[in-house]
Amino acid sequence: METIIDKESERLLSLFSHIAEKCNDALTAPIAQGQFDPEDLKWSSLITLSDSFDKTDVELIKEVVLKRVVEKLLPVEEQEGDEDDTIEAAQKNEHSKLTENLKVCSVLLDFCFHMRQFMSDTSQCSLVYYELFATVVEMLNWPDDVCLFWDYVESRINWFKLGNTLKDDNSGETTLISYKQPLFEKLRRWNTSLMELSYRTHSNTPVMNEVKQKWLSFLSDLLPIQEESNFNRTGSIAKLSNSTTNWNIYQTTENYRGQSKEESFFSDIKLVYQNFIYAPLEFLSSSLDHKIKIDKVISTIIDNILELEEVFYNKIKKELKEINIINNKLNPDYFISSKPQEGLPEYLRTSKLFEELNSSSMSEFQSIYDKIKHLPVPNPLDMSTTDEYSLFDQFMTLENDIFRKQFMMQVYFTSYIITQLIESDEVRDFFNTNISKVKAAHSISFDDMEKQNIKKASTFTKHLMVNRIKRFYGNKDKKFLDMIESLELSESCFHKLKMNGFKQFNDFHITEEDIVVPDIDKSFKKFGFVKMGNKQINNVWKIETGISNIKEVKLVPHEVLEKLQDKYAQSEGNEIDIVKSWQSLRLLRGPYLFKLSGINEEKGLKGLFEESNQSYFQDKYSDWKKKSIEVFNEPHKLLLAKARDYKQSKLNGKRENLEEESNPNKKVKLSNDNNLDADNNENENPSQERSLSNTQKGRESDDLVSKL
Structure with missing residues (x-):
């Protein structure tokens, strides 16, 4: 039998390795059933064993064979490399080998899942599937190897939810039940492992917290939202009553006399946690003297805490007042309610240089995180349970109110649970039903208790809730009180x-x-909008005329031109109507725009068809153009002639002056003649009129020349 198991495991290992080489995304995507041979899914190689063994034994042999394959793949052994190889190279080789083996394990699990199609008992197949998955996870190194394998879990989460059902309807609903197979044993084992991890200090690392969160998310997906898990029925409220940790060792006030204030405070806190917060049922069923003792201790602690809280809020109020005074002095228009602009300015958000600087700076932090992700990280919000001095500093540091408020909330909700157990019969019966399954001695019964004892417990818890906590924080911190009430x-x-x-x-x-997302009608329709201004007229215009049903005849320009050419060739001497000509011109305007130069007012469309008409019209137009230019230029020519005459007369006057200067005798004679003429025409003043006329003519000639 051992030989058969080894032989079959070797065969399946080679088969799964071959499929894993073809499917690079075996870890991140499910492998289709068609990738496997139906004969392998039916385990045809083990048919001969059915004659010698029972059906149950054959199924057990299949499970052993698959587990043997997992044992050959995991864990990955360290390979001996060359001496020259660095540690990083060795780690890289080991990581690549682990990735290949995890792909083969993914193929094996998918093979086990697809087997249910060929098995009569699907519950047995699902049980083997969960068992193999648990085996793979347990053989991996936590937390890095589990993180590397978790892609398989996220990509096959719907397969895990199927349970014993055969067909996946892709609804996302789970059919698993916490107290039935295949989840019962595995769920208890996984929850126990997670609980142990939470108690270990060395497991408080970033990467381990990431794995724990992945596991918690996985377990929450396996069970439906209405499932009442068995782990909620075990009465976890009193589970720490028998704990052996130092925190829960009972210690009376007589045992720690003479201790320091830190040690005394630490002992009182332990007493409250042990006998009140961690054990509300024991406190409720305890004697009256015990309740009075716990009352004194809690009252003393709360008095000290509220005194510190009073100083804390007064200091905040004082500092806030001083800041407001300074702001008002620096800026009279300053408003306390004004808030600074959130986020970065626009130029920084859109700056590529700023993005590069930001990414480079974050890369340094990422490298630091990669180095310390396996180191234990202290949690600053955890209350110290071993060092009395640290606990005393956590509570008594004025600026830090986290631990004080944490303790007050624990006291408040413990008092709330006790009050509900006293006042509500339904709550008390529910707790008795669940706790009696674990320990019958923890059941609550008021028949054997004195009324004064019950009244003391009720009065004490209500006093803590209403008079101490709610009243104080209602005056000092309304937001914190609202959070408690919520x-x-x-x-x-x-x-x-x-x-x-x-x-x-x-x-x-x-x-x-x-x-199906309905289509949004984006058309805007204003309420009461009347298109035609009157509803009656608007209703008339809404009547369809039927014009849209008329078929429109589309005219093609070149076809129209061909028809016109044929019509012109057939008609002799017929005049074309001017309206028809204009209609034709409008049709031909687009494609024949540059051929319309031959058309004129005399020939019309004939200019398109007879080239001789075009040359005739061009000659006629050129003659008309010349005549028009001559008529237009005639006034200009007259003005130009006058200007030339004036210029010539000026030149002639200059010549006469030069001749007179060269012949002085002639000048004297001319002057005598002029004097005689002046005596004869003294009354008429001909010389004055002549000079005025010459001056006026000179001005007109100058204006004419300037215009030209």
């Missing part, structure tokens, strides 16, 4: 749902129908 309302609703068994979620289902 959490109280949420807790009350959760208790009601839990007592009803989450019945309102029984009908919860995911719809299988595709959600």
